Amino acid sequence: MVYDDITVDLLSFIKADAPNNDEFNRIALQLFAYQFAHNQPFAKFARARGKTPRTVTSWTDIPAVPISAFKALEMTCCRPDEAEAIFMTSGTTLGRLRGKSYHQSLSVYDASMHRNFSERFMGGIERLHMGILFPTVEEMPNSSLAYYLDLAVRDFGLPGSSHLIGEAGIDIDRLIADLVRAETTGRPYALLGASFSLVHALDGMEKRGYSANLPASSRILDTGGFKGQSRELTLNEFYDSLSHRFNVPRSQCINMYGMTELSSQFYDDGNAISPSVKSGPHWVKTRVVNPLTGAAMPKGETGVLVHTDLAHVNIVTTILTEDTGIETDDGFFLLGRAEGTEAKGCSMAVDEFLRAAGSAVA
């Protein structure tokens, strides 16, 4: 099976109107065989667990790769230098290694983003005037979020949509100009960005004593949490503040949960109630497991999230995250994200060790 054939199959599955589970399973197994054949470190990982295309008969048998593997290894089916894009996680203390996702091409990534974004954020509107509170792809060429937001502007933004972050941080003048224009024209506005940048925007507007009165159908997308880069708010404080400051109901404040190690995103249906239930599109399935045994947790109990994302063609479909969550009937509650926060549990020993040893290991 070659890359192009798989891509064709996948693109039609992503577009499908009535996708079924058998088709999901068929493509997942096909991808497993492809990735097993072309991604050498993954093949070694799978073989060590007795998982080969011969023994794996259901998508749930595909071994979940811990996200730390994306740091240690060149996990890719194509040659790294042939990748159209390389997305990287932000650096951590662990040997300063960054998790990498190689994408041979971005066609599947784009298709995944499109359908999902259009249904879960745009809500049927074709284009909106957008403001982006995040650096551009030119500024952050290895950031999957920068790429995602650029796609949003390119394919869903009206002319005049723009990035509102410069070298000196958020350009509050331009943000307010955008908001005033939306108020005057009565055309809905969409503000998208990192959660911590939205906090900075709230703070900046408060300093100016300005609150927006955005027209109906305006919306806000935040992602990634505060990561110690802004003051920490509870979810209720955060969405209340957004709602009051922009006149956007909490039900139109959408949180996106994405990972560099995937090619698809998860959304909630607004934050009228927080925490909200998140879910992915039909080409992604999420399970909640005990990390040590891989066994599924009973519904309602906390475990670690495992995602199977068919759109992650060039690497692996199934990853074991360090995020904790609870399964619900129509998705999952995301409880904690490890990325960007201080390592917890016994890995603290490792982290502290590296810090204490200082330059000795650098």
Place this chain on the structure above:
Amino acid sequence: MIVEHAGYLPGLDADSVDRQAKAYGPEGAEISVLLPVLHEKQVVQLVGHVREQAQLKLKSRPLGQIIDAIDLTVSRLLDRQDPYRRRMDHLLPIITGYDREMVRLGLTGYLKTFRKPQLQRFLAEDFINPAILDSFQPLPKGGLGRAFGPKILTHVWAGNVPGLPLWSLVAGLLVKAGNIGKVPTAEPMFAGWFSQLFAEVAPELADCLAVVWWQGGDEVLETAVLNESDLVLGYGRNESLAAIQSRLPITKRFLAFGHKVSFAMVSAEALNASKVCATARLVAYDVARYDQQGCYAPHMVFVERGGSVSPERFAQYLAHELAVFEEKFPLRPLSLEEGSAIVSWRNMEEMIPGGQVFSAASGSWAVSYQAEDKVFSPSCLNRTIRVVGIDALDQVPAILAPFSALLQTAGIAAPPEELVALASALGEVGVTRIAAIGDMTSPEAGWHHDGRFNLLDLVKVTEIDGRAEGSADRLASYDD
């Protein structure tokens, strides 16, 4: 649901102390511990009371009586029918999650190192003449000296290994200090129980020690206690210790015991057919006991090539023995974060070229074998360990040298002449304790924690200059 009061607060009206309930146990529902929530004023009052009472009742008491009081308390705790011991055996496994038998055996083995002969050895380790703690004694250089403990010695304990606070608490009593111990949330009971029993056994000394709790990082209470202390002993993470140090006035002394790492070394001689099983079992015991939560537990094992069993094969022996211990003393329940960290560690170890991981299907232990990567690397604890094959054990000190400040115990399985040669080289790079494998996690009575003097570091010596005696003589009524 069992309800227990944590802490020991002599001189405070029990009704005036606020309490905060914290639940322990697998479902968080087996024990409710009522932690004392003190106000700044109460803390100052408490410390003042202990200082005054210690000054009154402890300073002038002959050391022998203090030793007897500790010995009597410990002998009560060694009695499995004693009500305090029964509470410890019953409740500490629930609070910490450690296996019941492991806690019971561990406590007995540990308490045995605090009986009278061991306490005397403890003193003899640091003082040529322990009577120097009672009165002025002749000094080798001439003149006289007497050792005084601090008026208030504050202990900031950490971790959840049952009984650990006893080391420093006993040291504080032996140097006749008034003691304030702060217990960690992970195991808030042992120190308080010990103190209550001590007060029962020796009512005259009941007010010379107190056990408190506050949420780690509570600046107000911590600063209040630090301001009232003469000497502070701190245990735990370097960040927490640095925070304590930053709040301590320059005139106070602070002895910090930061996290340390330990390791084992196995020579080719310990790998012959008749010895390899025992060697693997002893290393596994050091790994399994208290799930490597003490800093004397091994993170790595260096295994010498050239024995009848290869290092790789030894890793499999070790895996087998860990599986056996898992049957006998199961791993305590881990949090999701700890579980995730183990998965991540196993994965990283496996990804290193030449690396292999042997692990339990349940995830309750894991051995990684590294043929090529010899860098000293910490394990993620909870029964995870890296085995490294090495051509000769004398190459190990150079591998450890960059981590000098972090090293503590080396567990060594080697013949006598090699043991001594290795000990010198390891001492050079900062190792402070050489133990037999199997004994790594149970230091002997009187050991020098992190290479320091447990008692001597706590005292100040007042000297009477040799010439002062002569000068005094000239002022005597009998002077000619």
